[in-house]
Every structure is written in structure tokens, then in C-alpha cells.
Amino acid sequence: MARAWHLKSRPSGMPTSENFELKDIDLRELADGQVRVRNRWLSVDPYMRGRMNDVKSYVPPFQVGEPLEGGAVGEVVESKADGYAVGDLVQHMAGWRDEAVVQSRTAQKLPNLGAAPQQFLGVLGVTGATAYFGLIDAAAAKAGDIVFVSAAAGAVGSVVVQVAKAKGMTVIGSAGGPEKCEFVRSLGADHVIDYKAGSILKGLAEAAPDGIDVYFDNVGGDHLDAAFALARNNARFAICGMIEGYNQREPMAFRFIQRVIAARIQLKGFIVFDYFPRLPEFYAEMAPWVANGTVKSRETVVDGLENTPDAFLGLFRGENTGKMLVRL
């Protein structure tokens, strides 16, 4: 018998454990083209909060009473699909559960890059690709740029810091609390701002007296406003996430948004899915970096399927350094 986390009710504001329910599920017999996967690692990500609202977005909303979904890595335990054998490790979207039956075309066999399986949910997975394409493509960042990245101790942010350094940029990262700031520094960031210790605007003005060329936004709100204030001419902002706004209904207020005009700021929202056709490019550059230690993989691991909602909620309490994972 398999178990899966279901959406029990839609959260209003910050989700709580009451919004989730772990239930037994019946798994079908395999049809042709399907594989049965025993999940080993589950990904929890801030974007999942958006799918818990009943609004149209780039992915359909979760349905109340239905199982949740998310990135997962598991082992094939039964196969009726060509090219998939028992024991293969695959990556797929039927997370939040211990076992799943999936169409083989939605399960990618992990490329042989000499990496640990869970890294395909992190630095070599959607998380890493988000950091990579957001920085290189959406923000068109290049060597010599002064790059500001918020939530720099988070899953995506910590990869942005390292890719930017590998590409010859100056990096300013923000994080909450001395421990996370120390972690960001250990990744090679040139300046680190503890946003819990004072105004992010003041911190950024001190760290970047000549302004910034690129802002990689994971946070929105005051961080984005500080970036508006400090942007140099022709600055590019890649908007990856706005975690500050995910659980609140209040509008975000900006004092410096008018600088968009005078500084000719270009701001671009992006979704990593759009870059999937370019994943080979990402693997080609990232895999050697991971192998030779240029890009380090940091994980916060929570054990046990039953703790998946806790791991997810921890994202909004800042409990993760690097990628938040659930190990089954």
C-alpha cells in the first residue's frame, strides 16, 4: 500500500499542517509504457505554495482532496516501459508520496554525471537550472557585472552565487542570520548582507556603493525595492520568485520603482520550464563544476514521508540552508 500527501484544504495566508493529509492510495496495475517508482528523495519548493491557491498560473492548481505533486527521485521497482529496467534511478513529478506509477515519458533516467541522486533535485536539477538560466539568460549577466542575489543561502540563491563567481562576476548576497551569512560567504560571495540585522536598502547601499548591474530576485518586497534604488544604468533584473508575497494578501509597496525609467532597468520574470530544451547546455557546464567542487551542493535534509509538510513549511520559516529535501 502506498501513501501520499493530499491537499486537505486551501491555505489562506501561511499554510499549516492542517492543510495536509497523509492518506493511503491504491496504485493501479502497470499499463504499457508505465513504471512503478519507489521514491527515495522528495523536493519541496516555495513555488508549490502558489499551486495551493485556486488560480490559473503556469501550472494548474492542486485540487482539494487530491494528492500533491512535486519533483522526486526514485528507483524503478517494476517496468512495462521500453528502456526502463528495475533498479534504474529516475526523476519525475509524482512527489509527496512514497510510491508512484508514472508514464515513462514523464520520468527521466538520471544522466550519468557522477553525481549523487538527490543532486538531480538540487544543483543538477530544476533548482540548479533555475539559477543558471535565470542568471545567464533572463538577467543576461556577464563577467564583470555586480550581481545582487536575494535568499542567497537558499536552494536557488546558493547556486546563483557560485555560478556568478565561476563566471567572473562580483556577488552580493543577502541571507537571514549570521549562520546563513557565513554559509553564503563560504560559497565565495564578495559581500553578504544579513537582512535580519538591519535595512536591506542600507545594507545594499554599503555593499554596492557604485550600484548593481544585475538583480536575481527570489524575495520581492523590500529586497526588490532596494535593487530599484541601487540599479545602475541598463541594469537587468531576473525575477525568479517573490517568497515574501506568497503567503500574504497585502500589496507590495515600492518607493523606488520609478527608477526603472531613469536607469533604463529591464526586469524579466521567468519560469525554468521554458528552458528545458536547453538542459544539455546546463549539464555540460554545471556537471564539471559540481564534479570539481567549483559549485558545491548544500542540502537540508528532513527524514521521513510523514515530515514532508514540515519540510515545506520550513521553507517559509527560513529553516533551510541550500536545498530542502525529504529523504524516504
Next chain:
Amino acid sequence: MARAWHLKSRPSGMPTSENFELKDIDLRELADGQVRVRNRWLSVDPYMRGRMNDVKSYVPPFQVGEPLEGGAVGEVVESKADGYAVGDLVQHMAGWRDEAVVQSRTAQKLPNLGAAPQQFLGVLGVTGATAYFGLIDAAAAKAGDIVFVSAAAGAVGSVVVQVAKAKGMTVIGSAGGPEKCEFVRSLGADHVIDYKAGSILKGLAEAAPDGIDVYFDNVGGDHLDAAFALARNNARFAICGMIEGYNQREPMAFRFIQRVIAARIQLKGFIVFDYFPRLPEFYAEMAPWVANGTVKSRETVVDGLENTPDAFLGLFRGENTGKMLVRL
């Protein structure tokens, strides 16, 4: 004896006539390379409000006690510059005064396009070029796009409406009050929203049930937020101005800015000066449109140098339909 409007004091919030002072000025004898110009038409523009603050921007701030500047068209009455003869009509930046001595290299002789002189301050001048390059380049608008433009009865907005229609786009314009809305309709807009008659968000949702591809922003605030709410995937926003914020210190609040991510919105601030090298391209397309009536030129004319501050203040009271000009 010439007269010029001086900045008497920096406005705080909405400017008043107390911030301006009309004073006699001594004009120098002409040096080589200079011309003396009798101004015929003065331009007043919202961006001038920004120059009245003591902040670094894309143009230096006005100085208290010094004459104001701005676009003007006048007649050469004395010349010590090669290629400039008495009687030539020129366009230059020494506005807010009746007579000026200017370096000939900063005075462009009006091209012979069969247009009225004051049109070089409007539809064939910086105003028209702002509309043209903002729409075509900053917003990358193309035939078939659904374009929303705010302040569509204003100087820039009214040209955006007409260029967009000439290029085969669907146009939604906003304006304040029935008279201006009727004017925007007369320019060919497909839908017009009276933002004074109700919520701009509701109005835009009705006018664009399938969303918008392009937003040309002259206003900021609630208009920009409505555009975030209604943006289709890969929408492009050209940010030309945010007049709502020019006279207030409060931050602008946005409820829908997070849609930047899901809809992959690209937002770009721009300054028309950056496009000056491409003015020939603008003249080549716009001059025939003006000549054959595809693009109509609408002006609100205030008479007399002494009324220049009133004309300027009228911009923020919404007193202009089309381009606000002062005739001397």
C-alpha cells in the same frame, strides 16, 4: 531685454506657482558658433517635475535661482554660426524664456517635412519619438498585439494609440473623463476606459477579457497594477513615465506584481534620448503619417510666456488633451 522663468524654490509634492519666478535676464553678445533665437513655442512636459528635485537622474536637476530649461521652437534673429541664417526655424532646449542665446550645435534646424513648427515639439518631436520607440522598440509591439496605453489622451499616449493602430494592433486606452475618452476614441482606439468612472482593473478586465500583450505606461500605480493582473504570457511593458508618483512621496503598491513570474512579463524603462541616433528612422515613418492624416496632431495651447508655469501645472491636473504647448 529677455525674460526667463527661474526655479525660485524646490517643490515638495505638487508644485505651485510660488515655486517659479519670471525674471529679466541679460543675454550675452553672440560668440562665434552661437545664434540668438526668438522663441515661438515652448514645451512643458511631466518629466520636468523630476528635474525640480535635487536628485541625480538622467538629466541634471534644475538649480534654485537659475532659469528652467525645456524644449522650444524659435526663429533665429541673429547668427554667428555657419549654416544658420536669420529667419531659420530651430528646435533647442532653452525653453521657459522668450529669447535665448544658444550654441548652434544644440539647435537643430527644423527638417523640411511640410509640418507646422510646433509639431516638432509634439508628434514629430521628442514626444512623438517617445511614443514611437517606446512602442516599437522598448515594448517590441507588433501587428496583432493587444496594446494597453495609459494617459491615452496625453501628448505621448495619443501618439501611441495612433502608431499602434497604423501598425495593425488592437488598442485599449485609458483617459480621465468623457471628453478625453471621446478624443481617444476619435484617434481609433478599439476600447477606451474612463479611469475616473471606476476601477481601472475592472475596466481593463472588461476591455481585454483575453488579456494584453503590451502595456505602454505613462502613469504607474493602479494602471500598472492592472496591467500586471491582465498580462498574457510573454507580455512586454514599456515604462515611459509614472506621473502618479511624481508629486507624492508615498510608495506605489502593487497587488499583482507577482504575475511577472508566471506570465514571464518583461518590463523595460526607457529614455527617448537613447534613441536619438535613430531619429531618421522615426521621421521616415512618422512624417508621411502626419502628412496623410494617419497620425493626427492634437495640441492644448496656452498663450503667453507669463502663463508657462500654469501650463506646466495643468499637466498634473489633467488639463491637456494631446500636447501641452505655450505660444509666445
